Structures are given as C-alpha cells and as structure tokens.
Amino acid sequence: MVVRARRRHTNVMNTRTPLISVALFCISSLALSETPAEMHTPVYDKDQLVLPANYREWVFLSAGFDMSYSPVASPGHHMFDNVFAEPLAYKSFLQAGTWPDKTLLVLEQRGARGKGSINQHGNYQDGAVMGLEVHVKDVARFEGGWAFFQFDGKTTGKLVPHTEDCYSCHASHAAVDTTFVQFYPTLLPLAKSKGTLSKSYQP
Amino acid sequence: MVVRARRRHTNVMNTRTPLISVALFCISSLALSETPAEMHTPVYDKDQLVLPANYREWVFLSAGFDMSYSPVASPGHHMFDNVFAEPLAYKSFLQAGTWPDKTLLVLEQRGARGKGSINQHGNYQDGAVMGLEVHVKDVARFEGGWAFFQFDGKTTGKLVPHTEDCYSCHASHAAVDTTFVQFYPTLLPLAKSKGTLSKSYQP
Numbered sequence: 001m002v003v004r005a006r007r008r009h010t011n012v013m014n015t016r017t018p019l020i021s022v023a024l025f026c027i028s029s030l031a032l033s034e035t036p037a038e039m040h041t042p043v044y045d046k047d048q049l050v051l052p053a054n055y056r057e058w059v060f061l062s063a064g065f066d067m068s069y070s071p072v073a074s075p076g077h078h079m080f081d082n083v084f085a086e087p088l089a090y091k092s093f094l095q096a097g098t099w100p101d102k103t104l105l106v107l108e109q110r111g112a113r114g115k116g117s118i119n120q121h122g123n124y125q126d127g128a129v130m131g132l133e134v135h136v137k138d139v140a141r142f143e144g145g146w147a148f149f150q151f152d153g154k155t156t157g158k159l160v161p162h163t164e165d166c167y168s169c170h171a172s173h174a175a176v177d178t179t180f181v182q183f184y185p186t187l188l189p190l191a192k193s194k195g196t197l198s199k200s201y202q203p
Numbered sequence: 204m205v206v207r208a209r210r211r212h213t214n215v216m217n218t219r220t221p222l223i224s225v226a227l228f229c230i231s232s233l234a235l236s237e238t239p240a241e242m243h244t245p246v247y248d249k250d251q252l253v254l255p256a257n258y259r260e261w262v263f264l265s266a267g268f269d270m271s272y273s274p275v276a277s278p279g280h281h282m283f284d285n286v287f288a289e290p291l292a293y294k295s296f297l298q299a300g301t302w303p304d305k306t307l308l309v310l311e312q313r314g315a316r317g318k319g320s321i322n323q324h325g326n327y328q329d330g331a332v333m334g335l336e337v338h339v340k341d342v343a344r345f346e347g348g349w350a351f352f353q354f355d356g357k358t359t360g361k362l363v364p365h366t367e368d369c370y371s372c373h374a375s376h377a378a379v380d381t382t383f384v385q386f387y388p389t390l391l392p393l394a395k396s397k398g399t400l401s402k403s404y405q406p
Contacts, residue, residue: 185313
C-alpha cells in the first residue's frame with residue numbers, strides 16, 4: 001500500500017508557469033540533468049528494468065515506519081521502507097539540489113519484528129523483503145521523464161503504467177522533481193538552499 | 204536509551220573454550236582481521252575519535268524504530284536509529300562473516316515525525332540528529348578489541364568507559380564479534396552461513 005501511495009509522477013511544471021520561467025527551467029534542467037560518467041544507469045530487458053544487484057550498497061536516503069498517505073491506516077502488520085540512491089546520482093544531487101538524468105532510486109520494503117533477541121520494545125527490520133520498487137529518471141524514454149518499476153521477487157521489474165495515480169500524486173506532492181525529498185532528511189535542506197523545491201510542494 | 208542499551212562489548216571467547224579451539228580461533232581471527240587497503244580507519248584526536256564526515260554515504264545496515272532492550276518502554280517520543288558500516292569493512296564482512304580490524308560502525312538516531320506533507324500514518328525521519336555513536340574495532344588499542352564513542356553534536360567523540368555495561372551486554376547478546384548483527388537483516392544470514400555467530404548468541 002505504501003509503495004503505490006508513495007510512487008507517483010508527472011512533469012513538475014504546470015500551465016500557469018510564465019514563459020520566461022519555462023525557458024529558464026529548460027536551460028537549468030539541461031545543465032542539471034547531465035548524467036555523471038560511471039554512474040550506474042538503467043539497464044532494460046525489452047520493456048522491463050533490470051534490478052540493480054548491489055542497491056543495498058548505494059546511498060541510504062531514509063527509512064520510514066508504517067507510512068501511509070491514505071486517511072485509512074494500514075492493516076495489522078508493521079512495515080519498514082528503506083530508500084537508496086545510486087551513489088553518483090546522489091553526489092549530483094548534493095551539487096545541484098535535484099536529480100540527473102538516468103537516476104535510479106530504490107524503495108525496499110521489509111517486514112518489522114518486535115520482540116526478538118534482546119529487543120523488548122519497538123521494531124527492527126526483518127530478513128524478508130516484502131516489496132521492491134525502482135523510480136527511474138530517463139527523460140528520453142518516459143512520459144514526464146520518470147517511471148516506476150515493480151519487482152515481484154524477480155530480477156526484472158514491470159513498468160507501472162503512467163495512467164496509475166501514483167504518477168499524478170508524485171507530481172502534486174513531491175518536494176523535488178516528483179521525488180519525495182520531503183522524507184529524506186539530509187536532502188531536503190539542500191533542495192531548500194539551492195531553490196529546487198517544486199512550486200506545488202506543501203511542507 | 205537505545206544507544207546505551209545497544210552498544211556493549213568484550214571478548215567473545217570464554218574460559219570454557221578448549222585450547223585447540225582457542226588456537227584455531229586465533230589463527231582465523233588474524234586472517235579475518237586484516238584491514239583492507241584504503242579502508243577509512245579510525246582517526247583519533249588524543250583520546251577522542253574524529254567523526255567520519257561522510258558516514259551517511261557508507262553502507263546502510265538497517266534502521267530500527269523505538270527499539271529498547273529494557274523491559275520498560277521508552278518515554279513519549281518516537282525515534283529512529285540508522286546504522287552505517289564503513290564500505291570496505293562491509294565488503295570484508297561479506298567475505299568473512301565478521302569485521303576486520305579498524306572497522307567503524309556509526310549509529311545515528313533521528314527524531315520521528317508522524318503527519319506531515321502527505322503522510323497520514325506511521326512515521327518518517329526528521330532532520331534533527333538526536334544522537335550519534337561510533338563503534339570502533341581497534342584490537343591494539345582497546346580492551347576486548349572494540350570501543351564506543353559518543354558524539355554530543357561535536358566532530359570528536361568521547362570514549363565510553365569499558366566499565367559501562369553496554370560492553371558486557373554486547374558481549375553477552377551480540378550475534379557476531381560483539382556487534383548486533385541480529386538486527387542487520389542482510390548480514391545475519393551471511394554470518395550463519397559462514398559459521399561466525401558468537402557462541403553466546405541467542406536468536
């Protein structure tokens with residue numbers, strides 16, 4: 001539930017944006033979208049995305065616990081979600097306050113355990129991966145520049161169709177370039193300082 | 204509270220270990236303890252440890268939520284803790300199932316937020332770092348081979364005296380080499396398969 005509520009996208013701009021801003025945005029987007037050399041870029045198998053095998057060694061952005069964007073809370077079980085960024089895309093974000101083209105972000109969901117070993121309260125992460133989704137920026141390939149792929153325990157993931165409301169939700173609510181930087185505590189201040197927050201973003 | 208309950212150590216061996224096992228353990232420890240070239244090793248400023256500035260780019264081991272090892276639950280506020288390993292120490296663990304000498308592990312505690320932006324339920328991580336602690340393996344320097352350093356918003360951390368019960372707790376309960384690998388979901392199966400679980404460890 002968190003994944004689908006969390007992963008949504010279309011273009012950040014809206015029709016009210018004055019022409020001069022559009023022009024400036026396009027210029028800066030080109031500059032900011034440069035893909036760093038040696039970055040791990042998306043690998044496709046026909047229309048599917050190949051899972052980056054070593055994403056657990058990428059840069060951790062944050063973890064959430066039982067997050068839900070729905071007014072109705074999630075059912076009985078607890079869940080963690082961890083988000084990882086490709087390291088050179090992350091370094092690029094540190095410089096620019098936004099993501100370069102070919103960025104890969106991985107959302108990993110894990111079950112939560114309560115009592116176990118010496119833990120008495122709260123929760124720690126379980127060995128079982130409950131869900132895996134990748135958010136890809138590939139401007140030449142995808143409507144709006146980004147796409148979500150879902151992995152059902154396989155090494156290639158299926159494209160989530162751009163008609164799904166996850167895309168429009170990300171476009172409406174994401175802090176930076178349709179990504180939920182508002183939940184990544186080390187990146188949000190950077191985006192603020194670099195002036196890359198989306199106009200539609202509400203803290 | 205989590206930090207102090209979580210960070211405890213002494214030597215894994217006990218006096219009941221037969222001599223032949225001791226000898227084998229010492230040989231294998233020497234092999235496993237080799238520090239990889241180019242690893243970020245501990246830097247000391249007199250008796251304090253210098254905080255590794257880029258620890259957020261290290262390998263994420265796991266995150267916990269409101270974890271407590273005490274029978275009494277923590278007070279009113281929620282908290283996340285994130286754990287990071289120096290990347291080459293992590294790679295060494297993947298090979299050996301235990302940590303090389305000079306390993307640095309960082310525990311970062313962050314406040315938790317509930318409702319915010321579009322999040323309605325559960326918690327996400329706050330910008331404020333509430334606590335920071337580093338667990339260092341430095342066999343030549345510390346009693347039992349490991350030490351904890353606490354950082355109070357500074358760039359150098361104070362040694363937690365080896366008389367503190369965090370050390371004995373880690374020695375008694377930690378899954379691998381006095382570290383709480385039982386809470387790091389990608390490392391625990393590795394330690395099991397490589398036979399490096401501590402004898403005293405209880406799942």
